[in-house]
Amino acid sequence: MDLDTLRYGSFQQLGEAITDWQQMTKQLADLKKDAEENLKAKADKADWAGLNATVTREFVDKTATEFADAHTQADSITKILSDTHGELVSYQTQLNNAVDRCAKKHLTVVDTGDGTFVVTQNTRPDWASDPSGKTDTTSQQDIDALRTEIEHILSKATESDSSAAKVLQLLVDQAEYGFSDAAYTDRDSAAKAVAAADRLAKILARDPGDVTDTELDELNTTLAQYKNDPLFAEKFATDVGPKRTMEFYASLVDDAQFAVNPRSREGLSDAQKERMKLVEDFEKQLGMTLATASHSDSDKMQTWKSDAINLGGQNVRPNGENPVYGFQVMSNLMRNGEYRTDFLHDYGDHLIAYEKSHTSDEYGGLQRRVTRKDVLFWDHSGQWEQLHYGDANDAGRDPMTGFMEALGHNSDASTQFFNEGDNFDYLTDKREWPEDYAGEHAKTVAGYDSLGHALESATTGAPYDAHPPTLHRDADTARVAEKVVALYGRDAEYKGHDQVGLSGAQLMHKQRGISDSLGKIGAAYIDDIDWAMDHDADKSLYAVDNGGRSSLGERAHFDAKGLGVTKFLSTLGQDPLAYTEVGQAQQVYSTSLVDAHPPTVDAQGHVHSVQAETAVRTGSEVQGTLDKARAEQIRAHGQAMDEAYNKAIDARMDRQKMVVGAVTGGMFSLVPEAETGLAATVIPIVSDQTSEVTGTLIERNLDAYTEAQHRDNSEQYHAEGNQVFEHGFKASMQPGYSVLDRADHDSRWTRDTYQTLSNALISAHQDGYSSGSQLQEDVGQLPSSEG
Numbered sequence: 001m002d003l004d005t006l007r008y009g010s011f012q013q014l015g016e017a018i019t020d021w022q023q024m025t026k027q028l029a030d031l032k033k034d035a036e037e038n039l040k041a042k043a044d045k046a047d048w049a050g051l052n053a054t055v056t057r058e059f060v061d062k063t064a065t066e067f068a069d070a071h072t073q074a075d076s077i078t079k080i081l082s083d084t085h086g087e088l089v090s091y092q093t094q095l096n097n098a099v100d101r102c103a104k105k106h107l108t109v110v111d112t113g114d115g116t117f118v119v120t121q122n123t124r125p126d127w128a129s130d131p132s133g134k135t136d137t138t139s140q141q142d143i144d145a146l147r148t149e150i151e152h153i154l155s156k157a158t159e160s161d162s163s164a165a166k167v168l169q170l171l172v173d174q175a176e177y178g179f180s181d182a183a184y185t186d187r188d189s190a191a192k193a194v195a196a197a198d199r200l201a202k203i204l205a206r207d208p209g210d211v212t213d214t215e216l217d218e219l220n221t222t223l224a225q226y227k228n229d230p231l232f233a234e235k236f237a238t239d240v241g242p243k244r245t246m247e248f249y250a251s252l253v254d255d256a257q258f259a260v261n262p263r264s265r266e267g268l269s270d271a272q273k274e275r276m277k278l279v280e281d282f283e284k285q286l287g288m289t290l291a292t293a294s295h296s297d298s299d300k301m302q303t304w305k306s307d308a309i310n311l312g313g314q315n316v317r318p319n320g321e322n323p324v325y326g327f328q329v330m331s332n333l334m335r336n337g338e339y340r341t342d343f344l345h346d347y348g349d350h351l352i353a354y355e356k357s358h359t360s361d362e363y364g365g366l367q368r369r370v371t372r373k374d375v376l377f378w379d380h381s382g383q384w385e386q387l388h389y390g391d392a393n394d395a396g397r398d399p400m401t402g403f404m405e406a407l408g409h410n411s412d413a414s415t416q417f418f419n420e421g422d423n424f425d426y427l428t429d430k431r432e433w434p435e436d437y438a439g440e441h442a443k444t445v446a447g448y449d450s451l452g453h454a455l456e457s458a459t460t461g462a463p464y465d466a467h468p469p470t471l472h473r474d475a476d477t478a479r480v481a482e483k484v485v486a487l488y489g490r491d492a493e494y495k496g497h498d499q500v501g502l503s504g505a506q507l508m509h510k511q512r513g514i515s516d517s518l519g520k521i522g523a524a525y526i527d528d529i530d531w532a533m534d535h536d537a538d539k540s541l542y543a544v545d546n547g548g549r550s551s552l553g554e555r556a557h558f559d560a561k562g563l564g565v566t567k568f569l570s571t572l573g574q575d576p577l578a579y580t581e582v583g584q585a586q587q588v589y590s591t592s593l594v595d596a597h598p599p600t601v602d603a604q605g606h607v608h609s610v611q612a613e614t615a616v617r618t619g620s621e622v623q624g625t626l627d628k629a630r631a632e633q634i635r636a637h638g639q640a641m642d643e644a645y646n647k648a649i650d651a652r653m654d655r656q657k658m659v660v661g662a663v664t665g666g667m668f669s670l671v672p673e674a675e676t677g678l679a680a681t682v683i684p685i686v687s688d689q690t691s692e693v694t695g696t697l698i699e700r701n702l703d704a705y706t707e708a709q710h711r712d713n714s715e716q717y718h719a720e721g722n723q724v725f726e727h728g729f730k731a732s733m734q735p736g737y738s739v740l741d742r743a744d745h746d747s748r749w750t751r752d753t754y755q756t757l758s759n760a761l762i763s764a765h766q767d768g769y770s771s772g773s774q775l776q777e778d779v780g781q782l783p784s785s786e787g
Contacts, residue, residue, distance in 0.1 A: 001158040003111040003150070006088070006095055014085050021078040028071040036068070077168065080190060084164040091157040098149050105142060109150065115158070119147045163191035167231060193226055197235035204240045208252040216252075216278045223285035227337075233292035238300040242308035242330075243316065249286070249333065250317035250324040253279050253396075255386040280389040284336045291337025305343050309350050313358075322385050327351055328378070331402030332388050338463070339406050344413040348403060352426065355400070379434035392439030393513075394446035400427070401436065401447045408453030408464045411472070415458045418480045427451060428487055429507070444513030452517025455484060460524045460682060464517070469669040469680035471524060473549055478556035481525050485558050488518060489568030489781075505571040505781035508578075515572075519581030520681055522572055525556055526585040527684045530618045532558035532565040541597065541614045547684040548666045563779045566625055566772075570780030573629025576647065583626055583731075585683045587705045588668045590619035590735040591698045592685035599739060601753045609760050616736040616761050617768035623732035624772025629780055631724040636783035668698055701738055705731045729769055736761040 099109050106122040121143070167190040200222055203215060211219070226232035237245070258272050268276070293301060311326035330347070358377035361370045378384070378398050388396025396402070404427075407414035418424045433447035456464040458480040461472030473481075488508055493501025508515055522529065531542035536557055549555055558565040572578035594616070599609035670681040685698070708731035740758055743749040749757070 001154055001161060002113065002115055003095070003109065003117045003154060006092055006154065006157050007099065007111075009088075009092065011085055011089055011092070014081065014088075018078065018081050018085055021074060021081060025071065025074045025078050028074050032068050032071045076190075080164055080167060084160055087160040088157060091153050091160070095150065095153045095157075098146060098153065102146055105146075107143065107146065115154065117150065117154075119143055119150075159191075163194065166194060167191055190231055193229045193232035194235050196222055196226055197232045197239060201236055201239035204244060204248045208248050208254075211252070213275060213278055216275075216282060220278060220281045220285050223282075223289050227285055227288040228292055230292060230296060233289050234296045234298060234301055237290055237293035238298075238304055242304055242311055245286075245290070246308075246311060246316040246326050246329040249283075249329050250320070250385070250387070252282065253385070253387050253389070254320065256321070258386075276389050283332060283388065287333035287335055288337035290333055291339045294340040294343045305346075309347055312347075312350055313354050317385075320385070322382075324385050324387065325399075327354065327399040328387055328397065331399035331406075332396045334402045334406035335388075336405075336409075338409045339413075341410060341413040341416065344403075344406055344410060345417060348407075348417055348423070351399060351403060352423065355431075374432070376432065376434060378436075379432070386438055388438070391446060393435075393437055393442035393444055393449075395436050395438035398434050398436045398447055400431070400433070401450045404447070404450035404454040408450065408457045411457045411461045411463060411477075414454050415461065415476045415480060418455070418458045418483070419476060424480070424483050428455075428483075433511070445511070446513065448511040449513035449517075451511070452514040455480065455514075456517050456520055456524075459484065459521050462682075464520075465679050467680070469667075469682045471548065471667045471682045471684060473524070473547065473554070473556075473684075475554045478528070478554060481521060481528070481556045482558060484518070484521055485525075485556075485568045486564055488571045489559075489564045489566075491567070492782075503571075503781055504567060505574050505784050508571055508575060509784040515575040516577040516581065516679075519572055519575070519578030520679070522568070522578065522582040523585030523681050523683050525684075526582065526589045526622075528556040528558060529565055529569070529622065530586075530589065531555070533618050533621055534614070541593070541611050542618075545596070545666075545686045563775065566775045566779060567781060569622060569625040570629045570776050573626035573776070574633045574781065574784055579626055579630055581681055583623060584670070584702060584705065585681070586619050586622045587701055587731075587734055588683045588698050589685060590615050591701045591738060592668070594735050594739050595697055596686040599743070599757055601749055601757075605750070605753055607753050607756045607760065609757055612736075612739055613760050613764035616733070616739075617764040619735060620732040620765045620768030621772035621775075623728055624769040625776045625780065626772075627724050627728035627769075628773040628776035629783075630728075632776075632780075632783045634724065668695070697738060701734045704737070705734045708734070725773070732769055733762075733765045736765055 102109050102119065108120045108122060110118050110120065112118055200219060203211065203219055226236075240248075258268060258276055260267060260272075294305060308326070308330055312330065314326050315323040316326050316329060317324040331351070334344075355376060359374055360377075360380075362372040362375045362380055363369060364371040364381075376398075384395075384397045386395045386397070388394055388402075394401060407417060418427075422430075428451065433445055433451070435442075435445055436447065453464040459473075459477050460470075461474065461477045462470040488504035490504045492499050492503035492506065502510065508518060527542060527545070527547050531540055534540040534542050537543065538552065543552060546552065546555060558568070569582065572582050594612045597611035597615065599607060599612045601607050666684060666686075668683045668685050670683075708727055739761060740754075743754050743757055
C-alpha cells in the first residue's frame with residue numbers, strides 16, 4: 001500500500017457500506033427466521049400428496065436453506081469489512097502520528113510510489129555557524145527507527161487490505177449460484193485459515209519420505225483444526241491440486257516402510273507403530289478437509305473435481321514398486337467426511353464404468369488356461385500396495401469400499417445412486433467383492449460392511465453413523481428399501497435341478513459383514529413391514545400413521561401378496577445380529593402402537609380392543625417368523641450357532657444398560673456409548689404420545705423382551721431350537737402384557753372386562769406367532785449351509 005493512499009485515504013464510503021451490510025444482515029435474519037418458522041414449518045406439517053409431497057416440499061426446503069445461507073454470508077462479509085475498516089483506520093492514525101513526529105524532528109516523509117517512500121532531513125542555512133558543531137538535529141538512529149516504524153505500519157495495512165480482498169473473493173466464489181454457508185467472525189480468523197492452507201500446501205510439495213513424524217503430526221493437527229473451514233479447505237485443495245494430493249498420499253502410505261523381517265518375533269518397531277498411526281490419521285484428516293472443499297462452487301474446485309475423476313484410471317505412483325491408481329487413493333480419502341452429492345455421483349459413475357471395462361479373466365499355468373473368470377481389476381493376482389491402515393479386513397486396495405463409505409455419509413447421494421440405472425443390482429448382486437485383507441484376523445469382508453453402510457444411508461435418509469441418529473424417509477428412500485427387501489427375500493433360482501442363483505439368505509451369508517446393516521434397515525422400516533404383513537390395506541391400523549412421511553405414497557410397499565416380506569424376515573432370522581435388531585425394533589414399534597391405540601371399555605361393559613389385538617397379532621407374527629428361521633438355523637449348525645445368537649442377545653443386553661432411549665420426531669433410537677464402536681439403531685414409532693411416557697414404556701418392555709430371550713446355553717436341547725419358541729413366544733407378548741398391566745391397575749376395568757381383554761390379546765398373540773412360524777415353514781428361506 002502506498003504511503004499517501006493510507007495517509008490521505010477516506011474510509012467514509014467503506015463505513016457507509018458496512019452500515020448498509022449491517023442493515024441487510026438484520027433484514028436477512030428476519031427473513032431466515034420467517035422462512036424456518038413459517039414457510040418450512042408449515043410445509044413440514046402439510047399433508048401433501050403427489051408432486052407437492054416431493055417437488056414443492058424440496059423447493060421450500062431449499063428456499064429456507066438459501067435464506068439461512070444468505071444471512072450467514074452477509075454476516076460474514078459484514079464482520080470482515082468491519083474488522084478491516086477498524087484496522088485500516090487504526091493504521092492511518094498510527095501513520096499520521098509517525099509522520100507528525102518526523103516533522104517535529106525536522107524530517108520529511110515523501111511517497112515515491114509502488115509502496116516505497118523516503119525520509120529526508122530538513123536543512124537550515126545557519127547550520128554551519130552552530131556553536132555545537134552539529135550539522136542536523138536528528139541522529140541517523142532516529143531516522144532509521146522512524147523509517148522502520150512507518151514500514152511496519154504500511155506492511156500491516158497492506159496485509160489487512162490484501163487478505164480481506166482475498167478472503168472476500170474466496171467467500172463469494174464458494175457458491176456459483178445462491179450463497180455460501182461459510183461463517184467467519186472477523187478478518188483475522190479467515191486470513192489465518194488461508195495462511196495455514198498456504199503453509200501446508202508447501203509441505204505436500206515435498207517428497208513424502210522426507211516428511212518427519214513431527215512434521216506429519218503438525219500436518220494432521222492443522223488439518224484437524226481447519227478441516228471444516230471452507231476457505232482453508234478450498235485454498236489447500238486447489239493449491240496442492242488433485243494429482244499432487246494423490247501422488248503424495250500414495251507415497252506416504254508406502255507399505256514397504258512397515259515391513260518386518262519374517263524371522264522376527266517382535267513385529268513392528270515402536271517407530272513403525274507411531275508412523276502407522278500418523279499415516280492412518282492423515283488419511284482421515286485429509287479426507288475430511290477435501291470433503292469440505294468439494295462443496296465449493298468456485299471454478300478452481302470445479303476443475304479440481306473433474307481432474308480428480310479423470311485421474312482415477314491413472315497410476316499416480318509411477319516410480320513405485322507396485323502401481324497405485326487414482327481411484328484407489330481418492331476412495332480411501334473418501335472414507336471420512338461428507339462429500340458433495342454431484343461429485344459423488346460423477347465419481348461413482350466413472351468408477352463403475354472403469355471397473356466394468358477392466359474386468360477380465362485371469363490365466364495361469366503352463367498352458368495359460370482360465371483360472372478365474374470376470375475378475376475385478378483390483379482383484380487380479382499380483383502385488384498391490386496396502387493403502388489403508390487400522391482395519392485387519394481392509395487394505396484399501398478395492399476403491400469401491402471407500403466409495404461406499406462416502407455414500408454412507410451422504411444420504412442424498414446414496415439414495416440417488418442406488419435408484420439410478422443398474423447400480424443397485426451391480427453392487428449388491430453382480431459384483432464379486434474381493435477379500436481385501438490386511439491382517440490374519442479378519443472375520444468379515446470390508447466391502448460388504450461398507451456396502452451395508454451405504455444401503456443404510458440410502459434407506460434411512462441419514463448418514464449411517466449420524467449422531468444423534470435421525471430418520472428421514474421419503475418415496476426415494478422407500479424405493480431403495482423395497483429393492484433391499486426384494487433382493488434379500490428372493491428364492492434361489494434353478495434351471496432344471498441346477499441352482500444358478502443364490503437365495504436372499506445365501507446372498508446375505510456370502511456377504512459377510514452386511515447382516516447388521518440389513519437388520520438396521522429392517523428396524524427402520526418395521527412400520528412398513530408390519531403394514532405389508534397386514535396386506536398394505538389403506539384402512540389398516542398401520543396406514544393411520546405414516547411415520548413422518550406426508551402420505552401413503554411415500555411409504556415402502558413390500559411384496560405382501562407374494563410373501564416377499566416374510567421371506568426377507570426369514571433371511572434376517574438366520575443371522576444373530578439381524579435377528580436381534582429386527583426383534584427389538586418390533587417390540588419398540590408394537591409398544592408405541594398399543595400405547596397410541598389402547599383398548600377401551602364403554603359404559604355398557606363392551607371391550608373395544610381391535611387395534612391393540614392387531615398390533616399384538618402382527619408383532620407376534622413377525623417374531624414367529626424370525627424365531628422359526630432362527631431355530632432352523634440352529635438345528636442345521638448345532639451348538640455353535642446357538643451360542644452366536646446368545647452372544648448377540650447378551651451384547652444387546654449389555655448395550656441396553658448404556659442405551660439412551662430417545663423418543664424424538666417419531667423415532668426411538670438405541671444409542672450405545674461411543675467407545676463401544678457400535679452404531680445406533682433407529683426405529684419409527686407412532687408419535688402422537690407424550691415422549692417421556694412412551695420412552696419409559698418402551699425401555700421397560702425392551703428389558704423384559706431381552707430377559708425373556710436370554711437362555712442358558714448349558715442345556716443340550718437348546719441346539720435343537722426347542723427353547724427358541726418358548727422364549728420367543730413369551731417375549732413377543734410383551735406389548736400385550738403392558739396393556740394388560742395398565743388395565744389391571746385401572747378401576748374402569750372390571751374383572752370380567754379385564755378377562756375379556758386378556759383372552760382377546762392372548763388369542764391374537766397365539767394366532768400371530770403360529771402364523772409367522774407356519775409362514776416361515778411354508779415359504780421361508782432354507783437354512784444356509786454357510787451359517
